[in-house]
Every structure is written in C-alpha cells, then in structure tokens.
Amino acid sequence: MRAEEICTHYSEDPSRFAGAVTPPIFQSSLFTECEGNEGDREGRYAYTRVSNPTTEIVENKVAALEQGEAAKCFSSGMGAISAAMMHYLKKDSHVVAVASIYGPAHRFLAEYMKRFGVEVTFVKGTDTEEIEGAIRENTDLIYLESPSTYLFLVQDLSKIAEIAKRHHAATVIDNTYCTPIFQKPLTFGIDMVVHSASKYLGGHSDIIGGVVIGRKEEIDQIAQSERELFGAVMSPFDSWLMLRGIRTLPVRMKQHMVNAMEMAAYFQELPVVKEVIYPWWETHPQYELAKKQMTGASGLMSVVFDLPGEQIKRIVRELEFFHRGPSWGGFESLISPVGADLEQDNETMKKGLVRLHIGLEGADLLKEDFERAVKNVLG
Known part of the structure; x- marks a missing residue:
C-alpha cells in the first residue's frame, strides 16, 4: 500500500460517521456499554486513557506507514521514548546508546535510570564493531537515533539488528528525523520505532505527541503497562490534529x-x-x-x-x-x-x-x- 493511500484513506470508514470525510473528535473520557459498542470492529471502548476511536485511526495509519503490526500514541515524544525503553529495561540492566541522541533521552538513560541500577554505554554509533564491543551479558537494549541529533550520524540498521539478535538484546530507534516516508527501520530488523509526533507527523507546530510502533504483542504490553500506568496518553483533540497533519x-x-x-x-x-x-x-x-x-x-x-x-x-x-x-x-x-x-x-x-x-x-x-x-x- 502506498504512503499516500495510507495517509488519506487507510483505517477510515466514512459510513461510521454519517459520511464525514474527516472523522470526528471523540472528546470523551468515558464510553458506556450500549448496543453496538461491543461489536465495534476496533473493539469495545471504555476509557480514553486506554483507547479512543479518534486516536486509534491515527495509530493504525502510523503502524501501516512504518510497516509495523501496531502502534500506540502518547502525550509527548518523551512519553513514547520512555515507555519504549522501560518496556525492555529492568533493575541492573545495561544499555548501549548512541551518544548524539535527543538530549532528554540521553539524560533519561544517563541520569534518571541510575536510581534503578541501569547503566549505559554511549557510543558514536557509526562503527558496528564499537557497538558490539560495548555489549555486556546484561545488555537488554540498544538505543538508536539515525540520523542523530545535531551531527546527523547514520547507523547501519541491518548490521546492528543482527548484532542485537545474536546477543539477545532489543533494539529501539527514534525515527523522527526521517519519518516513515523516508525510512522504515522495522524492515531492517529493528524491534521498535518511536517518534516525536510534535515534529513532522503533526507538521503544523500545534501539538505535542509521541508514538511507538512494533510487533502487536509488544505494543499491547506497552498499552497495558507503561502507557496505562504512566498515563501519558494522547488527547483526542491532539489525535485529530495529528490525523490532519498525516494527510499531507x-x-x-x-x-x-x-x-x-x-x-x-x-x-x-x-x-x-x-x-x-x-x-x-x-x-x-x-x-x-x-x-x-x-x-x-x-x-x-x-x-x-x-x-x-x-x-x-x-x-x-x-x-x-x-x-x-x-x-x-x-x-x-x-x-x-x-x-x-x-x-x-x-x-x-x-x-x-x-x-x-x-x-x-x-x-x-x-x-x-x-x-x-x-x-x-x-x-
């Protein structure tokens, strides 16, 4: 399916919304049980912190653009980044990360996660041997950003994915710079993709948001744990604005x-x-x-x-x-x-x-x- 088709029509059914070409904003915190709700093709809704019809349209589009199985939206890019990292990390984990990643993501790993015994080794990212050499027995995550912040260093995604699988480590990449229009990391073997939707996915400098994309099983786990428990869910109105941005x-x-x-x-x-x-x-x-x-x-x-x-x-x-x-x-x-x-x-x-x-x-x-x-x- 072409990107243009996904952005304009995928996961939409105007007949559900009285023929409206633009889906409505479901600005509701609660969805009560009523006839027809349980049979909805998206599943029964209950609470917007868990799921919302407007947000799910956007999530389906982004997942399709990235060629992933599922996606979940967050209230900020850091909400998505933190959730993706926490999904893979546990007490005393080790992370290998590119040094020139987004500043708050760098601080989250280097400073905040210290309280849980998590250690991080920062690498330039352009040398796959350096990356493999930094891996330890307790390395649970390799965190990438390609091209990276300020210096726009590019990482070899296929080789890094192979290295990670050999060492039983997960891979997460920030793909905000390229968007799925110009790069699809999951097709190179990367496990999970994150975006700051505040940037190109929104495109109009009027929303704060994030999104995580990957295998359905893992994305469902994030939805039921990190997103639901941290509460960093995208609002229906921001989802609607993001949908508008994705159109173009x-x-x-x-x-x-x-x-x-x-x-x-x-x-x-x-x-x-x-x-x-x-x-x-x-x-x-x-x-x-x-x-x-x-x-x-x-x-x-x-x-x-x-x-x-x-x-x-x-x-x-x-x-x-x-x-x-x-x-x-x-x-x-x-x-x-x-x-x-x-x-x-x-x-x-x-x-x-x-x-x-x-x-x-x-x-x-x-x-x-x-x-x-x-x-x-x-x-």
Missing part, C-alpha cells in the same frame, strides 16, 4: 527535502561555512549508507560556521524568516546556534555548529534572508 505528510516531506537540498548547495558555497552536515548531501561521510537505508532526508540540517561565536549569534539575530527556537518539523524555518559558544568539538557537538530546520517558505526566500544577514554583520 508525503507532500510536505518531499518539499522539505527539495528546499533543504537547495539550502545545502547554497551553504556549500558560502565562504563563512566550513561544513554542511546533511545526510542526503554528497559530502556527508555516510552518504552511501544513508542512500542504502533511507529514501530521502527531511528539512533538518546543521552547518558549521568558520566565525567567532559572537558573529554567528549576530547573524542569527539578523535573520527574518529563520526564527530562533528549539523544535523543528513544522511548516516554519528555525535556527539554533547551539555550537556558537563551544571552544572545541565534543562527541555530540561541533564548535560553530548551527542547526537549521528548512521550512516550506521557499529556498529562494531563505537564501535571500541569509545573504542579507551575513552582509549586515560582515559587510
């Missing part, structure tokens, strides 16, 4: 990539930029691996400026259409000078690195914005 997901992702490729070419020729970090750009050190397991890249990239930090921040302040902000994945272009004050490179950041989300405004407008900002600061 394939179109939006293609345009984000088109704009990002134009901007990568522009930055490549900009004298004050010494490195463009974008996995779909031919100078990326893992370009061939990206081409092998991805079918495209999103609008998120980094550039490394060959300028003092204060000049980088002045250029950022001069920009009109790149707004300074921490998130990404919506219609708007964003910029974050996260490496401007760094004195030297480290395992998760480079000196002078600026992360950009290339939105839907149009590459010509964004290039003009940068030209003006650089000229105003540097002359």
Whole structure:
C-alpha cells in the first residue's frame, strides 16, 4: 500500500460517521456499554486513557506507514521514548546508546535510570564493531537515533539488528528525523520505532505527541503497562490534529527535502561555512549508507560556521524568516546556534555548529534572508 493511500484513506470508514470525510473528535473520557459498542470492529471502548476511536485511526495509519503490526500514541515524544525503553529495561540492566541522541533521552538513560541500577554505554554509533564491543551479558537494549541529533550520524540498521539478535538484546530507534516516508527501520530488523509526533507527523507546530510502533504483542504490553500506568496518553483533540497533519505528510516531506537540498548547495558555497552536515548531501561521510537505508532526508540540517561565536549569534539575530527556537518539523524555518559558544568539538557537538530546520517558505526566500544577514554583520 502506498504512503499516500495510507495517509488519506487507510483505517477510515466514512459510513461510521454519517459520511464525514474527516472523522470526528471523540472528546470523551468515558464510553458506556450500549448496543453496538461491543461489536465495534476496533473493539469495545471504555476509557480514553486506554483507547479512543479518534486516536486509534491515527495509530493504525502510523503502524501501516512504518510497516509495523501496531502502534500506540502518547502525550509527548518523551512519553513514547520512555515507555519504549522501560518496556525492555529492568533493575541492573545495561544499555548501549548512541551518544548524539535527543538530549532528554540521553539524560533519561544517563541520569534518571541510575536510581534503578541501569547503566549505559554511549557510543558514536557509526562503527558496528564499537557497538558490539560495548555489549555486556546484561545488555537488554540498544538505543538508536539515525540520523542523530545535531551531527546527523547514520547507523547501519541491518548490521546492528543482527548484532542485537545474536546477543539477545532489543533494539529501539527514534525515527523522527526521517519519518516513515523516508525510512522504515522495522524492515531492517529493528524491534521498535518511536517518534516525536510534535515534529513532522503533526507538521503544523500545534501539538505535542509521541508514538511507538512494533510487533502487536509488544505494543499491547506497552498499552497495558507503561502507557496505562504512566498515563501519558494522547488527547483526542491532539489525535485529530495529528490525523490532519498525516494527510499531507508525503507532500510536505518531499518539499522539505527539495528546499533543504537547495539550502545545502547554497551553504556549500558560502565562504563563512566550513561544513554542511546533511545526510542526503554528497559530502556527508555516510552518504552511501544513508542512500542504502533511507529514501530521502527531511528539512533538518546543521552547518558549521568558520566565525567567532559572537558573529554567528549576530547573524542569527539578523535573520527574518529563520526564527530562533528549539523544535523543528513544522511548516516554519528555525535556527539554533547551539555550537556558537563551544571552544572545541565534543562527541555530540561541533564548535560553530548551527542547526537549521528548512521550512516550506521557499529556498529562494531563505537564501535571500541569509545573504542579507551575513552582509549586515560582515559587510
């Protein structure tokens, strides 16, 4: 089934809702027993913290897009990430994780889980031998994010999945960057996929949400334990907004990539930029691996400026259409000078690195914005 068909029609039956082409928002906490409810094809509903008709349409769509058996939505990306990790971890477990993963996920493993005796070994992620060498007898989870935050490092999903199975460890990956439009980790043998739905799946910067996808048995277990007990369930209204975003997901992702490729070419020729970090750009050190397991890249990239930090921040302040902000994945272009004050490179950041989300405004407008900002600061 094509992504476009899934996004527009899959798991929907207008006859259930008086012919409405857009399913209603079931803004109800409780579903009482009544005639017809028990025979509903989605199963009998009782309480929205457990299941909701609006949310289930979205879950079915995302599961189909990822080629997974089932999915469950959460009230935030971290709600989904934490639930997926906790599903596999127990007291005194060991985790191997990519160092440049999303910051709160890094803190969850490195700091919060210490109270339960969980230990973590952080690796760069680009060397499968390093990953296998970090595995211990009590390693229960290998946590991935490909491409990873800020540095956009790519991990070899097939090889890592094979390694994990040999050592009886589970694999979870954050696939927010690519979305299922550009990468399907489950088809490479990864056990579970997580997303921050606040990003591209929502696409309009107006929801906070997350989703977990995998085998039905495991997703059902998460629904009955981590999600139900932690209570981090997506609201029906956010589910409806996410459904609206999914309708245009394939179109939006293609345009984000088109704009990002134009901007990568522009930055490549900009004298004050010494490195463009974008996995779909031919100078990326893992370009061939990206081409092998991805079918495209999103609008998120980094550039490394060959300028003092204060000049980088002045250029950022001069920009009109790149707004300074921490998130990404919506219609708007964003910029974050996260490496401007760094004195030297480290395992998760480079000196002078600026992360950009290339939105839907149009590459010509964004290039003009940068030209003006650089000229105003540097002359």
